[in-house]
Amino acid sequence: MATEAVFMGEEAEDLPEGRFMDREVDWLRFNQRVLELAEDAGMPLLERVRFLAIFAGNLDEFFMVRVAGLKRRLATGVAVAGPSGHHPRELLTRVAEVSHDLMRRHARCYHDSVAPALAEAGIRILRWDDLDEHDRRRMHRFFRGSVYPVLTPFAVDPAHPFPYISGRSLNLAVTVRDPRTGRTAFARIKVPSALPRFIRLEGEAFVPVEDVIAGHLPQLFAGMEVLEHHAFRVTRNADLEVDEDETDDLVQSLEKELLRRRFGPMVRLEVEEDISPEVLRILERELGAEDEEVIAVPGPLNLAGLHQIADLDRPELSFSPMVPAEPPGLEAEDLFTAVRRRELLVHHPYESFTTTTERFVALAATDPSVVAIKQTLYRTSGDSPIVESLIEAARSGKEVVVLVEIKARFDEQNNIAWARKLEEAGCHVVYGVVGLKTHCKLSLVVRREDDGSLRRYCHVGTGNYNPRTARVYEDFGLFSAEPEVGEDLSDLFNRLTGFSRTTSYRRLMAAPDGLRSGLTERIAAEVRAHAEGRPAHIRIKVNSLVDEDIIDALYRASAAGVPVDLWVRGSCVLRPGLPGVSETVRVRSILGRFLEHSRVFAFENGGDPEVWLGSADLMPRNLDRRVEALIRVADPEHRARLVELMDTAMDEGTSSWHLGPDGEWTRHTRDAEGAPLRDLQASLRRDRHVRATDG
Known part of the structure; x- marks a missing residue:
C-alpha cells in the first residue's frame, strides 16, 4: 500500500502546466460532435432532424448549469482560475465565442441542408409568409379555437412594468402604435408551453407556433397599428441550492426551490437575427443582458422542438426498427434459475431491458418466495413498470425499500411524485445520505429457496432503471446470486438507509x-x-x-x-x-x-x-x-x-x-x-x- 499512497499523493510538479483543457469548452466540442451527425448527409434524414433537436436541448442545459455556475462563481467572489489556468471571466468569453459559432452553424445546417432535404421528402416547415390562403384560413380557425383563449399580451408602460420572462419560454416582442396619439408602445406575448412547437397544416406541412400568433397580432391589439414583432428566448440558471444540514424536510425544501428555478438569473438571450436595434436595446436593458449573453440567429428559435418532426411516421427516413435480442439461455429457464446457475451480463439496448431488468423486478414482485426488495431509483420514466412492480410487491406484503434520489437534476419533480406514490403503497422510501447524491444503480431481491434458506439476487447496472431511455442508451447490467455480491449490496443498502459506516466491500468499489x-x-x-x-x-x-x-x-x-x-x-x-x-x-x-x-x-x-x-x-x-x-x-x-x-x-x-x-x-x-x-x-x-x- 505504501507505493499506492505515494502514487496518489505525489505532487504535480513533475507534470507540465497546461496539461488540462477547459471542461466547458470541451463539453461544447462534444455537442459539436452531435451537430456533425446532423450535418452528415449519410444519416437518415429524420435522424439528422433529431440530432439538431438534441444539440439544441443539450445547449440549453449547458447554459442552465455550466455557464450559470461560472457566473455564480464570479458573482460570489470565488472566481479563481480553474485547472486549465483560465479565470472564469476568460472562460465565459471563450464559451460565448464557441457557443455562438456553434449556434450559427446549427442554424445553417437547418436552413441550408436539413430543411431543403425535408421539403424534397414532402415534409415542409413553412413560415407565415409562405402560407397560401387555404392554409391561412385553416390557421385562423385554429387560432380562434386553440390559441387565442390562452394568450395574454403584456403591455409595457409606466403602469405595467416589464413582465418576468421565464426560462426557456418562447416569446414575441411586439411594437405597436396608437393611430390616434401616434405614441408607440412595447408588448410581450408568451407562447403557451402547452401548444405544439409546430402547428400541423394538411399532410406533412407545419408552421412554427409563434408564426401563427404573429399572424394574428391585429386581433390581439385591436385598434392599434402593429409595427414589428420579433421572437426571443431567455435561458436562466436552473441549478438548485438546498442546504440539507439546515432543512427539516428535504422534499418540501426542494419543492420550494423548484418553484424558484423559473426565476433564476438570466444566462442567455436568443433573438432572431432580423430583430431591430430598438427592440434589442429594450430587451437588453430590461433583462440586464450583456453583449456576450446575446446571440442572434436565423429563426425559428428553439429547435429543440424538432423532436416533433423527427417523430413523424416515415420509416424510410429513420433508422430501421430496433428489436433487442434475448440474452442466450433465458428462453429455457426463468431469470432466477438462470442467475443462480451463472452470473448474467446484459448489454442494452442490443439485449432486452424488458425481458431482463424489468422482468427481474416484476418476478420479484409476484414470486411468493420473495420476502424483500431493495431498489435505487435515480431517473425513471413517467409510466415506469418497475415502479409499478415495486408498488405491487409492497401491497402484497413484501418488505420493499426504495431509495429515490429526489435531487436528480431536471427530474426532481418527477421523482418527488414517484416517492409519494411509493410511500402511499406501503414502500419504505428513503432519500439517501445527507450531502450526497445517490447515483448507484442497484437492485437486491431476497428470496426464500426450496430448502428454506435465504438467497440474495442482485443487479448492478451502469444506467438508470428507465424503460424509455433503455431503448436508446447503451448500458450494461450484471445479475448475480453470488453470496459475496449479496453481502456487498446488503452492506451498501444498510449504509444508505441507516447509520452503517461500511466502506470496504468484497466485489464492489x-x-x-x-x-x-x-x-x-x-x-x-x-x-x-x-x-x-x-x-x-x-x-x-x-x-x-x-x-x-x-x-x-x-x-x-x-x-x-x-x-x-x-x-x-x-x-x-x-x-x-x-x-x-x-x-x-x-x-x-x-x-x-x-x-x-x-x-x-x-x-x-x-x-x-x-x-x-x-x-x-x-x-x-x-x-x-x-x-x-x-x-x-x-x-x-x-x-x-x-x-x-x-x-x-x-x-x-x-x-x-x-x-x-x-x-x-x-x-x-x-x-x-x-x-x-x-x-x-x-x-x-x-x-x-x-x-x-x-x-
Missing part, C-alpha cells in the same frame, strides 16, 4: 470512500507491472473524464510507458500525445444511434484482466460527492467480452472521433482507400442478434 483510491491503486499497479516486464494496459470507458487527480495518475502511467486507451463520450480535459507525458494515451469518442452511457474500467493486471463496471464517471462529483458503485466482473467470458468491446472501439478500423493534444476532435469515418470504417453500434446490433440466434 464505492464512492465517496473507496472508489477514488481503488482506481488510483489499480493505475499504480499497472505502472509496477510494466516496470517488471509483465503485461500492462489501462482501458477506460466513461461519459466524462475531468478529475485532475485521476488524470495525473493516467499521465504518470503513460510517462512510465503503460498503454492507456480512453473511450469518452462527452468531456475529456486530458491532453493525449503530449511528449513525455501522454504519448501512449489514445482518446476516442463514439456517437451515433445510441447514447454511449456505460462505464467500464479494465486493467490488464499482469495478464489476468481485472474488469469493473458501474455508475461512476471520472469527475470530482462522482468520486467525492455521490454514492457510486462499481462491481468487479468475475466471469472470464464476461471479462473477455468487455475487453474485446473496448479494443474494438479503439481500433483504427472503427469509425470514431480522435482527440488531439490541441483539444480538437477529428472525425474518422473512412480508411486510406476511402472505404467506410466499421460502425461499432451497427456491428454490435448484428452480433447480438447472431449470438442470440446461435444461443
Whole structure:
C-alpha cells in the first residue's frame, strides 16, 4: 500500500502546466460532435432532424448549469482560475465565442441542408409568409379555437412594468402604435408551453407556433397599428441550492426551490437575427443582458422542438426498427434459475431491458418466495413498470425499500411524485445520505429457496432503471446470486438507509470512500507491472473524464510507458500525445444511434484482466460527492467480452472521433482507400442478434 499512497499523493510538479483543457469548452466540442451527425448527409434524414433537436436541448442545459455556475462563481467572489489556468471571466468569453459559432452553424445546417432535404421528402416547415390562403384560413380557425383563449399580451408602460420572462419560454416582442396619439408602445406575448412547437397544416406541412400568433397580432391589439414583432428566448440558471444540514424536510425544501428555478438569473438571450436595434436595446436593458449573453440567429428559435418532426411516421427516413435480442439461455429457464446457475451480463439496448431488468423486478414482485426488495431509483420514466412492480410487491406484503434520489437534476419533480406514490403503497422510501447524491444503480431481491434458506439476487447496472431511455442508451447490467455480491449490496443498502459506516466491500468499489483510491491503486499497479516486464494496459470507458487527480495518475502511467486507451463520450480535459507525458494515451469518442452511457474500467493486471463496471464517471462529483458503485466482473467470458468491446472501439478500423493534444476532435469515418470504417453500434446490433440466434 505504501507505493499506492505515494502514487496518489505525489505532487504535480513533475507534470507540465497546461496539461488540462477547459471542461466547458470541451463539453461544447462534444455537442459539436452531435451537430456533425446532423450535418452528415449519410444519416437518415429524420435522424439528422433529431440530432439538431438534441444539440439544441443539450445547449440549453449547458447554459442552465455550466455557464450559470461560472457566473455564480464570479458573482460570489470565488472566481479563481480553474485547472486549465483560465479565470472564469476568460472562460465565459471563450464559451460565448464557441457557443455562438456553434449556434450559427446549427442554424445553417437547418436552413441550408436539413430543411431543403425535408421539403424534397414532402415534409415542409413553412413560415407565415409562405402560407397560401387555404392554409391561412385553416390557421385562423385554429387560432380562434386553440390559441387565442390562452394568450395574454403584456403591455409595457409606466403602469405595467416589464413582465418576468421565464426560462426557456418562447416569446414575441411586439411594437405597436396608437393611430390616434401616434405614441408607440412595447408588448410581450408568451407562447403557451402547452401548444405544439409546430402547428400541423394538411399532410406533412407545419408552421412554427409563434408564426401563427404573429399572424394574428391585429386581433390581439385591436385598434392599434402593429409595427414589428420579433421572437426571443431567455435561458436562466436552473441549478438548485438546498442546504440539507439546515432543512427539516428535504422534499418540501426542494419543492420550494423548484418553484424558484423559473426565476433564476438570466444566462442567455436568443433573438432572431432580423430583430431591430430598438427592440434589442429594450430587451437588453430590461433583462440586464450583456453583449456576450446575446446571440442572434436565423429563426425559428428553439429547435429543440424538432423532436416533433423527427417523430413523424416515415420509416424510410429513420433508422430501421430496433428489436433487442434475448440474452442466450433465458428462453429455457426463468431469470432466477438462470442467475443462480451463472452470473448474467446484459448489454442494452442490443439485449432486452424488458425481458431482463424489468422482468427481474416484476418476478420479484409476484414470486411468493420473495420476502424483500431493495431498489435505487435515480431517473425513471413517467409510466415506469418497475415502479409499478415495486408498488405491487409492497401491497402484497413484501418488505420493499426504495431509495429515490429526489435531487436528480431536471427530474426532481418527477421523482418527488414517484416517492409519494411509493410511500402511499406501503414502500419504505428513503432519500439517501445527507450531502450526497445517490447515483448507484442497484437492485437486491431476497428470496426464500426450496430448502428454506435465504438467497440474495442482485443487479448492478451502469444506467438508470428507465424503460424509455433503455431503448436508446447503451448500458450494461450484471445479475448475480453470488453470496459475496449479496453481502456487498446488503452492506451498501444498510449504509444508505441507516447509520452503517461500511466502506470496504468484497466485489464492489464505492464512492465517496473507496472508489477514488481503488482506481488510483489499480493505475499504480499497472505502472509496477510494466516496470517488471509483465503485461500492462489501462482501458477506460466513461461519459466524462475531468478529475485532475485521476488524470495525473493516467499521465504518470503513460510517462512510465503503460498503454492507456480512453473511450469518452462527452468531456475529456486530458491532453493525449503530449511528449513525455501522454504519448501512449489514445482518446476516442463514439456517437451515433445510441447514447454511449456505460462505464467500464479494465486493467490488464499482469495478464489476468481485472474488469469493473458501474455508475461512476471520472469527475470530482462522482468520486467525492455521490454514492457510486462499481462491481468487479468475475466471469472470464464476461471479462473477455468487455475487453474485446473496448479494443474494438479503439481500433483504427472503427469509425470514431480522435482527440488531439490541441483539444480538437477529428472525425474518422473512412480508411486510406476511402472505404467506410466499421460502425461499432451497427456491428454490435448484428452480433447480438447472431449470438442470440446461435444461443
